[in-house]
Amino acid sequence: MTTTVAATHAPRPARAWVAPTAGAAPLVLFLLASPLQVEDAPLAVEQPDGTWDIPAGTPYLLNTSWPESGYFLWFVAWAAGLSCVTAVLVCRRRPVLATLLAAWPFVTIPLLGTFAWGWWLALLMITCLVVQDSWRRAVLPLVATLAGAWLYALTNVPAALPIGPVNAGSSDGAPSPAAGAIYTVAVALVVGVAAVVRVVRASSRRSRAAAATERHALEVESVAVERARLARDLHDVVAHHVSLVAVRAESAPYTYPDLGDDARRVLADIAGDARQALGELRQVLAVLQRTDGGARAPQPTACDIAGLVEQARAAGQDVTLTGDCEDVPAAQGYVLYRAAQEALTNARRHAPGAPTTITLALVSDVAGLRVTNPVDDPGGPGDVVPGGGLIGMRERVEALGGVVTAEREGSAFVLVVSLPVGPREPVPAVRRDAAGVA
Template sequence: MTSTVAAPNPLRPARAWVAPAAMAAVLGLFLLASPLRVEEAPLAVEQPDGTWDTPAGTPYLVETSWLDSGYFLWFVTWAAGLSCVTAVLVARRRPVLATLLAAWPFLTVPLLGTFVWGWWLALLMITCLVVQDSWRRAVVPLVVTLAGAWLYALTNVPAALPIGPVHAGSYDGERPVEAGLIYTVAVSLVVGVAAVVRTARASSRRSLAAAATERHALEVESVAVERARLARDLHDVVAHHVSLVAVRAESAPYTYPDLGDDARRVLADIAGDAREALGELRQVLAVLQRTDGSARAPQPTACDIAGLVEQARAAGQDVTLTGDCEDVPAAQGYVLYRAAQEALTNARRHAPGAPTTITLAHVSDVAGLRVTNPVDPPAGAGDVVPGGGLIGMRERVEALGGVVTAEREGPEFVLVVSLPVGPREAVPAVGRDVRRDAAGVA
């Protein structure tokens, strides 16, 4: 029997890279559209003593040979861009390393007097990605992101965007505190949305795991209950025949008074073994906790399926029964009876009012039945989820070496049960004709 426990998903590691890869692609395009431009140096101020003094806060490399050549600016632009894109890609696995890769470009701000706004965007992306896995691991990138936002707001340093250099707050960089607060609120909202997404995904995973656990528990419970019931049923069948052996062995000396002493002792031993076997069977039932008040009645056989059909018809169900039920052994007949009973129950539940056809067959050393009923709407084969009834039915059939198939074939649901039986003697011609009609069952 196939277990319903969910196997590990081999696609899960690959899916973990989807969000980082998408964000890294967006960041790369944003950085390409935001070229790093260095403003000209402010004019020097003439001092009273006739000297010229550069205003405080002037970038160190402005109007130096380093920048005039253009190589240093090109190196910073590409090195910082590649570092930030790499940081977003490795954020979920190495959050601290990713934060360092996205934060080091800001060390060039005192040298250039500007930066690319996409560098800070990389820090925000890293925070949103890491928060999907752990709040604690997201603390470092979150603190660095907020610190970068406040430095941008308070230092009046322009940031390169696709539209050109932009100051925090107003155009001239005034009202820095308000700008810092706006960035703080914006970061909180974005990270909060990321946290909500994480909570929703975790809830969905827990629901799926709980559903899988519930299905597995239902299957285990159904199998256990059906095995206990099958053991009790087999006890009733076996006990009947073993008790007959004991009675015949004990009555043989009276039926045949000419038996010798050795034969009488052998028969007595047979009767004792039979009685001992019955006692052990009762002990097994005690383990299975069968109550003394349990109903004890003759076990139904394959021919008793006709009674089931009559009861279903009396309840208003449209059922047609065809086939041969003669000479099916007791154990196999009981299993076929229970299978037909479960099939009729499922038909009433899932296809009320639809006609149901039951076909019995006993050909050579195989006995079985086939139950069909229309389903609406039709679905493809293989999408049948077994419930407790089908699981118990399969347990019964497989205990006797049989096979159960339950699937949708076009517009019909088809249940087929096949059970091996011993060779049977020839049956009347009418039985053979019915078996030819139902030969597709076995």
């Protein structure tokens, strides 16, 4: 048996873009509201002798005409911003590529003397998103995030925020290890929250998977058990009729002594075939592990539902039975009997003390059973979640080509069983009227 296990770091394709898109949207607004500029940075001044006087602390490229005109800042701001937004969008599928796309803008700090704080925010977002899929893949963006924070704290370069350029620590430009420590703690808290979210989501997925597995196991078990019971029950029903065929074929020569030799041979063959069919049915019972010494009683029919109702009333259950049980074939009648039995059990369990109504009907070529009872918690209309009893009932009914519906209608639970039947033929049983017994 081969078992396929999905990798824990691979997000579902339909959901891979939801969280990154939700993170990229505010990042775009943050970058647009954070103008990249150098506050109070004196540019190089050309001296009369043709040389350039470059003040200390001025970024190297700011002494040329192109950065001075502002085009360089504009190009870096848009290129870095688009790169960071793209990195957030693709981080769950390509975490390494996303880290590189969000980290390269920091290379321009020596050229500009400043950076956009949104670049570092993109690294933090990538770390939080990647950690949802894989602890190992989140190491690289986490290291890049911490490195960017300490770079900001130790170099004390101004960062562009919506409120303007801001230094990490002191205003005199000195390194600020305290700011680096604060950023480290903040990153740990944010990533820790993201890790907790992952654990909670994984636990929820495992719970849902366990519940689905349990439901599937219940369905498989119920179907298997019901199929075995149905096979045994149908054997008893069919065996009754086949045995009648054998007995009638064997007794015909004595009942009609004027039969010819050819007719007697045909009847003997019919009796032999019937006996062989009974033997094969007993072999099926052996496969189903049913002991041959078990008690064999006549299988209940649709008219025996009246006996179920009387038993339920004796136990204190309020049950009303209406309809006609006559002319329902044995196999269909037995299935209706078991359905009514399960319905009464469910009514006692889920709606104790509530009145239950059972209606039998045989219209055209369809035999039907309808059971209604009020429920304490009506809920919304529609189908209900089937348990083992309803699953077994559905398996039994569908084996004969029927249909089962179990749903809530207002404040009542309604079970309807419909079974196709052949042409009406009276069953060989004592005539009983279910409504009369009721």
